[in-house]
Amino acid sequence: MNMIQELKKRKRLQILLLFFFVTGLTIWSAIGTNFSFYEVFSGFGLISNFVFLDLLPPDIAASGTLLEAILETLYMGFVGMVVGALIALVLSFLAASTTTPHPVVQVIVRAFTSIMRNIPGLIWALILVASYGIGVTVGTLSLILGSVGFLTRVFADTLEEIDTGKIEALHATGSSYFQILAQGVFPQFFPGFIAWSLYNLELNIRASTIIGMVGGGGIGFAIQKGIKLFQYKEVSMAIVLVLILILSTEFLTSKIRERII
Amino acid sequence: MNPILQVENLKKVYSDGTVALNNINFEVHPGEFIVVIGPSGAGKSTLLRCINRLVEPTSGDVVFKGKKINKIGARQVKQVRREIGMVFQNFNLIDRLSVVNNVLHGRLGYTGTIKGALGLFSKKDIAEAEEILERVGLSKQKYKRADELSGGQMQRVGISRALAQRPRLILADEPIASLDPASSKIIMDHIFTICKEDKITAIVNLHQVDVAMKYATRIIGIKSGEVIFDGQPSHLTKNIIDEIYSNAKQPLVNAQ
Numbered sequence: 094m095n096m097i098q099e100l101k102k103r104k105r106l107q108i109l110l111l112f113f114f115v116t117g118l119t120i121w122s123a124i125g126t127n128f129s130f131y132e133v134f135s136g137f138g139l140i141s142n143f144v145f146l147d148l149l150p151p152d153i154a155a156s157g158t159l160l161e162a163i164l165e166t167l168y169m170g171f172v173g174m175v176v177g178a179l180i181a182l183v184l185s186f187l188a189a190s191t192t193t194p195h196p197v198v199q200v201i202v203r204a205f206t207s208i209m210r211n212i213p214g215l216i217w218a219l220i221l222v223a224s225y226g227i228g229v230t231v232g233t234l235s236l237i238l239g240s241v242g243f244l245t246r247v248f249a250d251t252l253e254e255i256d257t258g259k260i261e262a263l264h265a266t267g268s269s270y271f272q273i274l275a276q277g278v279f280p281q282f283f284p285g286f287i288a289w290s291l292y293n294l295e296l297n298i299r300a301s302t303i304i305g306m307v308g309g310g311g312i313g314f315a316i317q318k319g320i321k322l323f324q325y326k327e328v329s330m331a332i333v334l335v336l337i338l339i340l341s342t343e344f345l346t347s348k349i350r351e352r353i354i
Numbered sequence: 355m356n357p358i359l360q361v362e363n364l365k366k367v368y369s370d371g372t373v374a375l376n377n378i379n380f381e382v383h384p385g386e387f388i389v390v391i392g393p394s395g396a397g398k399s400t401l402l403r404c405i406n407r408l409v410e411p412t413s414g415d416v417v418f419k420g421k422k423i424n425k426i427g428a429r430q431v432k433q434v435r436r437e438i439g440m441v442f443q444n445f446n447l448i449d450r451l452s453v454v455n456n457v458l459h460g461r462l463g464y465t466g467t468i469k470g471a472l473g474l475f476s477k478k479d480i481a482e483a484e485e486i487l488e489r490v491g492l493s494k495q496k497y498k499r500a501d502e503l504s505g506g507q508m509q510r511v512g513i514s515r516a517l518a519q520r521p522r523l524i525l526a527d528e529p530i531a532s533l534d535p536a537s538s539k540i541i542m543d544h545i546f547t548i549c550k551e552d553k554i555t556a557i558v559n560l561h562q563v564d565v566a567m568k569y570a571t572r573i574i575g576i577k578s579g580e581v582i583f584d585g586q587p588s589h590l591t592k593n594i595i596d597e598i599y600s601n602a603k604q605p606l607v608n609a610q
Contacts, residue, residue, distance in 0.1 A: 262446035262512075265406055266519055267436035267463025268470065275471035276459060280450045 143325075151333050152326035159315055159327070163334045166311035169232040169304075170297035170342075177240025178290045181206075184241065185248030191260070192252055192278060202245070210242025214300045215307060222308040232309025236297050244293055251285035252278065287353050291346040298342050302335055312338075356420065357381040358523060358555050359405065364414035366400050366579075374400040376579045378414070382523075387549060388557045389566040392576035393599055398559040401576065402525045405557070406438045407431050419522070436463035439516025439554075441545070443528040445508040447515075449501035453492060456500050456511050457483040460518025479518070486514045490544055506537030513544055517552075524549060526558040530565070542569055563595055 122128075184202050186192045193199040217235035225231050255278060263277040305313020312331055319328035359382040366375040374397045382388060390398050403409035405416055407423065416424045423434050439460070447456045461479045462470045469475070475483075487496050490510040495503060500511060509529060516524055526545060530538035546569050549556045560566050566573055567587045575583030575590070575598040583594050 256446075258442065258444050259446045259448055261408055262440065262442055262515075263459060263462065264408060265435055265438070265440040266460050266515070267432040267434075268459070269432065269462075269467050271467050272462045272465075272470040276451075276462065276473060277448055280448050283450065 147325040149329060150326065151330035152324075153330065159312065159331050159334055162305075162310075162312040162315040162331070163338055165229050165232075166298065166301045166305065166313065166335075167338060167342075169229055169236055169301045169309070169311055170294055172233050173236025173240050173297045173301070174290055174294040176237050177244055177293065178286075180237075180241045181244035181248050182286070184245040185252060186274065188245055188249040189252035191255065191257065192274060203249070206242050206245040208242075209238050210246060212238075212242075214239040214304050218304045218307050218309045227308040227310065227314070229310035232301055232304050232311055232313075235304055235309060236301055239300065240293050240297060243296070244289060247289045248282075248286065251289070252282055255281040284353070288350055291350055295339070295342055295346060298339060355383055357417075358384050358419060360415070360417040361401075361405070362415040362417065364401075364404060364416065365412045366397070366404060366409065367412045374579050375404065375411075378579075378581055380574060380581065380584055382555060382557065384522075384555050385553060385571075386555055387546060387569060387571045388555075388574060389570035389572075390557060390559045390574045390576060391561065391563055391566050391598065394561065396576045397579040398576055399527050400579075402440070402527050402557065402559060405523075405525060406435050406440060432463060436519055437522045439519045439521035439524045441509070441512050441516050441524065441526040441529045443531045445505070445512045445532075447500040447508055447511055449499065451500060452497050453500055453503070453511050454480070454483050454487065454496040457486060457514040457518050460515040463519065483514070483518055486517050487511075489548070490514055504537070505533050506540055509533065509537070509541050510544060513541070513548070517548065521554060524554050524556045526556065528559050528561065531561065538565070563590075 184206060187194070187198050188202040188206065190196075190199060193202075214235045217238050218231055221231040221234055225234070259281065260273060260277050263273045268276070301309065301311055302313040302316070305311040305315070306317040308314065312335055316328055316331045316335075319325070319331060361378055361380050361382075364375055364378040365373075367373050378401065390401065392398050400409055404411045404424075405418075407416075411424055414424070415422050418434055418438070421434075423431070426434070448459070455473060458473070458475045458479060461475055461483070465475060465479070484493070484496060487493055490513060492507060492510055492514070495507060500508065503511065512529075524545070529545065530541050533541060542565060545556065545558065548554070558569075567590065570587050572585065573583065573587050573590050574581055575594065577598050582598060583590060
């Protein structure tokens with residue numbers, strides 16, 4: 094009985110401490126960023142002015158030229174995924190503890206792809222623009238780099254989760270390393286390979302909009318251009334197209350996932 | 355007749371210091387159907403895996419068909435493994451592949467690396483795999499995906515995969531531990547009759563003593579990594595069984 098009360102008391106103290114900690118942290122960061130509710134509310138008027146007078150209605154006549162840009166975005170996302178997935182497929186077999194030929198290789202590949210993954214696509218694009226100039230090439234390349242980083246990690250994790258008993262069974266038949274990879278590991282890995290690649294496609298299409306804004310081409314570049322030229326009705330049309338593109342890829346990829354897995 | 359397998363002074367100590375096997379000695383002659391009994395953790399699985407070198411023995415010798423196989427290179431190990439079929443408690447089939455493809459995995463050791471990796475098996479191998487499936491009563495299931503089968507059917511595929519190797523020796527590690535009694539009987543009957551008909555020697559790990567008594571031509575009792583009984587089933591007395599399983603029962607729930 095005493096112990097339970099003691100525990101309850103301690104738990105209460107913990108919750109109280111946590112509450113003060115979180116509150117303190119919030120106040121501290123609000124002061125640090127000069128956050129005030131007054132400012133937030135006073136901005137509402139300007140926002141609605143901007144949205145209703147400048148952005149809306151979307152300029153449907155512009156959709157013809159924007160369509161080309163949106164196709165470029167789709168193309169960048171798709172190529173980034175396909176090329177990224179193929180490179181990541183090879184790298185992930187080196188990076189997973191279950192399939193790597195040597196632990197040193199595993200560490201090197203993991204470190205290398207971790208760098209690729211942790212530098213945001215935006216930064217890759219800024220670096221690449223300096224050498225390739227503005228355009229779709231930059232967007233595609235930075236998406237490939239990001240995809241390789243992300244997919245190698247998730248592919249390797251998927252490979253590490255496969256059932257080692259099944260691999261042992263193939264070893265017991267006298268199979269060779271490549272036979273075991275192809276006949277034992279790959280069939281178990283395949284659903285994860287497809288699901289993660291499709292998810293990567295969604296991420297790429299979202300990212301390619303942002304990357305486009307810093308010079309990667311596609312719809313992002315068109316939006317950026319529109320903002321600079323105060324063509325807000327064109328910008329809102331582009332945003333609508335981006336939404337349609339993202340929602341339809343999400344819908345399509347989930348349908349494909351269902352079919353395959 | 356020369357023994358097909360000799361195990362001499364076999365010892366296995368795992369890297370965490372656990373002594374799984376200690377001073378194991380026995381000979382296996384062609385045609386024997388040996389059942390290894392013993393409590394969980396006694397070292398039965400390690401023993402089987404030391405025979406086909408899925409586990410590297412710490413010391414001692416394993417002699418298969420007159421050849422020491424504990425000191426040979428990786429390439430030769432693969433050749434030895436081709437002649438030793440293995441059946442597992444969890445079947446270990448590749449779920450997403452067809453039943454016949456799983457059986458054909460038994461032929462990988464005999465197929466070239468690239469052909470094997472791509473699953474291009476010879477017509478002869480495919481015909482033989484289908485024959486084996488017919489033998490275990492799974493002809494109708496041959497194109498189904500392995501994960502569509504019941505547990506008992508999966509284990510029959512597991513046996514078929516081992517048979518596709520045309521093995522001299524079959525190692526079965528608790529082949530019926532995940533099955534219901536009816537399927538267990540079917541599986542044990544299949545293993546027993548096939549080994550007899552094809553003159554395959556078998557070493558089967560079991561924890562059910564009654565099943566062991568029914569099929570074995572010889573029983574080996576293992577406790578804490580050591581052989582404490584080796585003889586005909588008729589010599590396995592109640593006292594010895596109690597000895598093998600004594601102190602082995604851990605309470606499922608620790609009373610506080």
